[in-house]
Amino acid sequence: MWRNLFQNRRAAIKEGGDNLPMGLCFAAQSGNVLFLNRMMESLSYRLIGESLQNATYFWDRIADGNLQNGIVCEKRPELTKENQYLIRFANGECRTFTRSILKLDGEEIVEITSADTTDLYGLLCEQERKNKxxxxxxxxxxxxxxxxxxxxxxxxxxxxxxxxxxxxxxxxxxxxxxxxxxxxxxxxxxxxxxxxxxxxxxxxxxxxxxxxxxxxxxxxxxxxxxxxxxxxxxxxxxxxxxxxxxxxxxxxxxxxxxxxxxxxxxxxxxxxxxxxxxxxxxxxxxxxxxxxxxxxxxxxxxxxxxxxxxxxxxxxxxxxxxxxxxxxx
CATH class of the missing domain: 3.30.565.10 (Histidine kinase-like ATPase, C-terminal domain)
Incomplete structure (x- = not known):
């Protein structure tokens, strides 16, 4: 009974995470993935051409700009802070990836998120054109x-x-x-x-x-x-x-x-x-x-x-x- 209840709650959490419009990943310090929603998994295939199996490897690929053809990684002071990268896809879509450290019961958990910042990037480019x-x-x-x-x-x-x-x-x-x-x-x-x-x-x-x-x-x-x-x-x-x-x-x-x-x-x-x-x-x-x-x-x-x-x-x-x-x- 308790096992079924725990599994049901875990499934509900997974379903809720999968329905989020943002990419979400939790991992241990070793890089082992603890939770990964559908959006982040899809983004992993688009960025590095493979499933997100290790969060450290995934983040290093982003930080190094070692991504699929046509995808550009930027550090824009106007849009990104420390441990943040702006990713521009060939179709014009822009997403900001952020890496944070959370503490849970004395343990450090790595959180990687991805938010759609296409409109914000468009506004920035428009402002730059106007400034020029x-x-x-x-x-x-x-x-x-x-x-x-x-x-x-x-x-x-x-x-x-x-x-x-x-x-x-x-x-x-x-x-x-x-x-x-x-x-x-x-x-x-x-x-x-x-x-x-x-x-x-x-x-x-x-x-x-x-x-x-x-x-x-x-x-x-x-x-x-x-x-x-x-x-x-x-x-x-x-x-x-x-x-x-x-x-x-x-x-x-x-x-x-x-x-x-x-x-x-x-x-x-x-x-x-x-x-x-x-x-x-x-x-x-x-x-x-x-x-x-x-x-x-x-x-x-x-x-x-x-x-x-x-x-x-x-x-x-x-x-x-x-x-x-x-x-x-």
Whole structure:
């Protein structure tokens, strides 16, 4: 009676295991199979071409990739963990095999399972295709951004040359009147001051062609025209951001000398939430009203915005120029 009851329960367990959609195998540490359902037996024939008689041998064949033709074994970090393998069949079906150690009454039992992960693998492949496409789009956008920045740089350089030409013409006319019209020493000194400002504009454009660090040249130019640069925070070190930051500082220095008759320019630099933030304030004359960007400043703003940056100009209570640049630029 008890034997019949035990056999009936064992048969019920076997029937329940056979009806599972997943492959299931239990074995001793030696590899001897204790339980094997119908799905795992079928998978064994598909994978290694023979019945699953020893779990250790079966798992070693999977781990070594020693499988039937057309079947591929992979370790995919996105889908598999330790003691897991992804098996791809020639018909596109994917299954994940997992080996675990269970403890039962002080003994260690080896459990091998197989789950259908075809849909999950398909989603992963689709995501990889989308990521690849997005990467290509990103590369094109970056190239397009570089072209925009280059065009803005060329335009800014042209504007600087035109501005210098205009300043040079005005200064020459002012000097001529001061010398020929005999307007006195004050007129000559005023003309001399105009020459200093004109030379400043020229020098601030020259740093692009220098081999030395542009920031060093900017500091030397500021000293030459009597403006002290006060730095707060660490000035950007990344090459592209540093170059653009110096161009902004050069424009701020030009305007400080040209329009505000300033003697000090404060440059504050900090990083915040993925942004490189630069602020410029001078101690010169206060603006009489809102500032409309023109000339070199307008071209520089277009270049900054093309690179994803943001520019804010305030005129009260004092002139202030704030620029936000993306740190990865």
């Amino acid at each position: 496409s997005l990467f290509q789009i990103r590369k094109r956008l970056q190239e397009y951004q570089k072209q925009i920045v280059k065009a803005a740089r060329d335009e800014e350089l042209l504007q600087a040359k035109m501005r210098f030409h205009d300043e040079l013409g005005r200064t020459l006319m002012q000097t001529r009147r001061a010398l020929l019209d005999d307007k006195g020493e004050d007129a000559v000194l005023e003309a001399l001051d105009s020459w200093k400002k004109t030379i400043t504009i020229f020098d601030l454009g020259e740093w692009r062609t220098k081999t030395k660090d542009p920031l060093t040249y900017l500091i030397q130019t500021a000293n030459a025209v009597g403006v002290k640069l006060v730095f707060l925070g660490d000035f950007p070190k990344e090459q592209e951001i540093r170059e653009l930051a110096v161009k902004i500082a050069a424009e701020a220095l030009t305007n400080a000398v040209r329009h505000a008759d300033a003697r000090k320019l404060r440059i504050e630099s900090k990083k915040e939430n993925g942004w490189q933030i630069l602020s410029f304030q001078n101690d010169g004359n206060k603006p009489k009203g809102p500032i409309e960007p023109v000339g070199g400043l307008a071209g520089l703003i277009r270049q900054i915005e093309a690179a994803g940056g943001v520019v804010t100009i305030e005129w009260t209570p004092r002139f202030s120029l704030t620029v936000k640049l993306i740190c990865t630029f």
